[in-house]
Amino acid sequence: MRKISDSLQVVKRNLICETCDFPKEFEIDKYExxxxxxxxxxxxxxxxxxxxxxxxxxxxxxxxxxxxxxxxPVGIIEEIEKAFASLDKAGKLVQGQGVFDFGEFQIHI
Known part of the structure; x- marks a missing residue:
């Protein structure tokens, strides 16, 4: 299988080229x-x-x-967005927080 990837610098540049609501703890210099x-x-x-x-x-x-x-399906996307919003509001969008079960899906952080 052929490996295709952008350089880390290109990926970082693309991540920050537009305004985005990253979690407060996100540090572009530590992104891998x-x-x-x-x-x-x-x-x-x-x-x-x-x-x-x-x-x-x-x-x-x-x-x-x-x-x-x-x-x-659009419905599950809306449910996932709500789940991430609830985790953000609870201050749990920090790497290593664990697995959060939302019934039909889980979010691993």
Whole structure:
């Protein structure tokens, strides 16, 4: 499997090029690119089972040929946004806080 990635400097520049509500504890100088190894390739229109829901992989090549997006039902996105807002309000959006269970999904921080 071919590894495709931007340089860390490019990723950092893209993260901060526009105003964004990062958590207060976020420090761009400490940001690192995930360096794990993929276990398999995803393919256009492939369905991924996430337990009690499935999402479809949509191949969307952008500035890198391996780009994909996931077709996720709008309802779950709204629930995830609410969950993150509640964690933020409780001051729990800090790395290492643990796993938060919201019934149909979990957030690992």
């Amino acid at each position: 690119i995930f360096s794990g190894n993929p276990t398999r390739a995803l393919h256009d229109e492939e369905m991924i089972d996430l337990g009690n829901r499935q999402v479809m992989v949509i191949h969307t090549p952008g500035h890198l040929p391996g780009h994909h997006q996931l077709d996720i």
